[in-house]
Amino acid sequence: MQVPALSEIAFAKVNLALHVRARRADGYHELESLFAFCTDGDVLGATAREDGALTLAIEGPFADDLSAGEDNLVLRAARALREAAGIRSGADLMLDKRLPVASGIGGGSADAAAALRLLLRLWAISPADVDLARIAAALGADVPACLGSHTVFGAGIGEKLEPVALDLADMPVLLVNPLVACPTGPVFAAWDGEDRGPLDPLDWARGRNDLAAPAMEVVPEIDEVLAVLRAQLPRLARMSGSGATCFGLFASTAERDAAATRIDRDHPDWWTLSTRLR
Numbered sequence: 001m002q003v004p005a006l007s008e009i010a011f012a013k014v015n016l017a018l019h020v021r022a023r024r025a026d027g028y029h030e031l032e033s034l035f036a037f038c039t040d041g042d043v044l045g046a047t048a049r050e051d052g053a054l055t056l057a058i059e060g061p062f063a064d065d066l067s068a069g070e071d072n073l074v075l076r077a078a079r080a081l082r083e084a085a086g087i088r089s090g091a092d093l094m095l096d097k098r099l100p101v102a103s104g105i106g107g108g109s110a111d112a113a114a115a116l117r118l119l120l121r122l123w124a125i126s127p128a129d130v131d132l133a134r135i136a137a138a139l140g141a142d143v144p145a146c147l148g149s150h151t152v153f154g155a156g157i158g159e160k161l162e163p164v165a166l167d168l169a170d171m172p173v174l175l176v177n178p179l180v181a182c183p184t185g186p187v188f189a190a191w192d193g194e195d196r197g198p199l200d201p202l203d204w205a206r207g208r209n210d211l212a213a214p215a216m217e218v219v220p221e222i223d224e225v226l227a228v229l230r231a232q233l234p235r236l237a238r239m240s241g242s243g244a245t246c247f248g249l250f251a252s253t254a255e256r257d258a259a260a261t262r263i264d265r266d267h268p269d270w271w272t273l274s275t276r277l278r
């Protein structure tokens with residue numbers, strides 16, 4: 001595979017807390033979440049094409065779990081940006097798929113956001129000339145937060161973003177996933193409809209993930225992932241998004257790495273990623 005001209009990391013997303021407040025008439029859910037991002041993720045590369053074609057090739061550990069067809073969020077993002085900018089530029093896109101698919105860490109949303117950042121650069125589009133927030137929101141509820149990929153408070157269906165005075169950079173994180181896909185729609189559908197109260201973003205550690213219980217109905221293995229993670233004595237362990245990935249926040253990289261080694265040894269069929277918040 002050729003070396004791409006430009007590349008961007010599609011930073012893995014973690015919902016440090018996620019409170020579901022109401023089911024809307026259109027089936028979507030009002031929520032409040034503190035989004036944070038890891039320093040690692042998928043890697044997206046791009047090389048310009050003169051003929052205006054858009055192509056996508058996928059490699060990496062989870063390449064077989066998704067199609068490189070027209071509905072891939074990377075290609076949808078590229079087409080949306082090109083249309084908004086009124087240009088006919090092309091690109092060969094290469095996605096190194098390192099994050100498990102449908103796993104609550106926003107792989108698809110992060111890929112879409114990375115595609116927007118990357119193609120703005122490749123095609124020399126000024127962000128002032130396109131309504132990036134609108135393009136992002138049309139691609140998925142999480143894409144606006146993934147665009148900036150910095151700690152942010154989200155309301156509405158996740159697209160109403162408010163800055164938050166929290167610096168969590170460099171905090172050691174361990175992500176653990178049982179490698180059972182956990183699709184977002186069925187998890188929201190299994191939510192019991194009870195509003196358990198608002199999220200104070202500055203008090204997120206005492207918050208909740210209201211999707212954990214419904215996600216465990218869809219993927220029962222999440223219960224064991226959380227128990228195994230908690231046994232490693234992190235500062236905090238919780239499920240991210242609609243699952244099934246759970247995260248542990250550790251006091252030091254040494255404690256995080258020791259936990260990863262034990263979990264990899266005891267659960268060789270699970271996926272883990274030792275990373276940091278950015």
Ligand SMILES: C[C@@](CO)(OP(=O)(O)O)[C@H](O)COP(=O)(O)OP(=O)(O)OC[C@H]1O[C@@H](n2ccc(N)nc2=O)[C@H](O)[C@@H]1O
Pocket residue numbers: 015018027028029030031033103104105106107109139140141142143156157158184185188240241242243
């Ligand atoms: C739960 C969260 C938390 O960050 O993350 P993930 O678990 O997907 O990573 C997000 O809200 C997910 O956002 P995103 O992954 O963009 O969702 P979408 O593709 O737009 O929606 C997939 C489906 O989930 C349901 N959905 C999504 C968002 C929302 N606020 N309410 C919903 O009910 C809808 O049934 C929708 O058709």
Ligand SMILES: Nc1ncnc2c1ncn2[C@@H]1O[C@H](COP(=O)(O)OP(=O)(O)O)[C@@H](O)[C@H]1O
Pocket residue numbers: 066071072073074100101102103104105106107108109110111112182183184241242243
């Ligand atoms: N580039 C992509 N990466 C991952 N999933 C994608 C991508 N493009 C489209 N999808 C679709 O989006 C769905 C949600 O994937 P993903 O964003 O990984 O889940 P989650 O938001 O739960 O982490 C997948 O089931 C997949 O079919």
